[in-house]
Amino acid sequence: MTPTLYLTRNGLLEPLGQSQVMAYLRGLSRDHAITLITYEKDEDRADSARMAAARAECEALGIRWLPQRFQPQPKVIAPALSMLRMVWLVRREVRARRVRLIHARSYIPAAVAMAVSRMTGVPFIFDMRALWPEELITAGRLRRGSFLHRRIVAAERICLRRAAGVVSLTHAAAEHLRRIYPEELKDQRLVVIPTCADLDRFGPAASPPPRRVIGCLGTMLSGWFRVDWLRAFLEAGLRRDPTLEIELTTRDDPGRLREVLGPELAERLVIAPARPDEVPSVLQDQFASVMFFTDGLGKVGSSPTRMGEILGCGLPVVANEGVGDVARIIREYRVGILVRSAAPQDMETAWVELEALLTDPDLAARCRSAAEAVFSLSAGTDSYRRLYADILGGKPGNVAEDHQECAD
Incomplete structure (x- = not known):
């Protein structure tokens, strides 16, 4: 069992935490001794029954879960302080558990993983989830060309170059990234894995719905x-x-x-x-x-x-x-x-x-x-499993064609 750390700012009790984190970890935990760090919102932390159920499932799967408190306010300052504590926490776990791979879900965890990787030499996966700076601009939360925007883009560029592997949600985004970061992605492992669904749970109704x-x-x-x-x-x-x-x-x-x-x-x-x-x-x-x-x-x-x-x-x-x-x-x-x-x-x-x-x-x-x-969850889990194996086995980068992508 390979010691692996999975880092996300989503909460395990959130819908995304269940569908896009835990769903994959159920399969990956068969081959990896996973330490999972999540950030739970106060309303979810207050639900003691669901917290206990999530902890029990993690224990049954051999996943060591370290839930942290999600603090969104004050803006800018809270994420910055969270990053500093995240760096300390991840570095501690990497050394204490002899972690061999860090899986960072989205940009802030990737920046933290990159910092810890420089300190420890442990490789990390930049699981992008989306083009976050562009999403922030579209949502009116970030101004293009601003100081913060330039810093996020700089971090994106560095993470893409230094990551042991990169995961994109879409082929459209992968093509875009290769256009704007040709040097950073020249020899990079870049795999497309959409947000998969557990199709054992999501199936057609037995009969047509009675209402419109x-x-x-x-x-x-x-x-x-x-x-x-x-x-x-x-x-x-x-x-x-x-x-x-x-x-x-x-x-x-x-x-x-x-x-x-x-x-x-x-x-x-x-x-x-x-x-x-x-x-x-x-x-x-x-x-x-x-x-x-x-x-x-x-x-x-x-x-x-x-x-x-x-x-x-x-x-x-x-x-x-x-x-x-x-x-x-x-x-x-x-x-x-x-x-x-x-x-x-x-x-x-x-x-x-x-x-x-x-x-x-x-x-x-x-x-x-x-x-x-x-969107098959099993295909997505297999793609992650192969990416983990490629990195841990030291295979060369730029191996996207070798992976069975969900969207084939």
């Missing part, structure tokens, strides 16, 4: 979700079918979400969070799910977690162009509708196309097949 429910899953107030498109699409749907039911499954504040979506929809919305184990049954009660994101460079690296889960349940996706590999997957597998704009006529057209698609008797099976081909 359109859904939307995940955060909608992130700054990069197109709430105006969602509003226009739902309004068009209600014009065509006044009996249409709308379920928004999210941890977003319901009052604020109703306010943003407007008074015409406010009373028609069912807004509620769902635990990770509840999400499959929520999706199985719907006939389609909507995901509209801002496009452009900020979303080139995005692989929406919800897409694999939706398709796994046999549901088509209503989406827009310009988000990672989403449009390519929808076109290649014919598993959804691509909406052109928020204009009423384009939303009406989208509903006509969706209703026609729903008459296809092979749609559910095709959605499921697409999920298995692109």
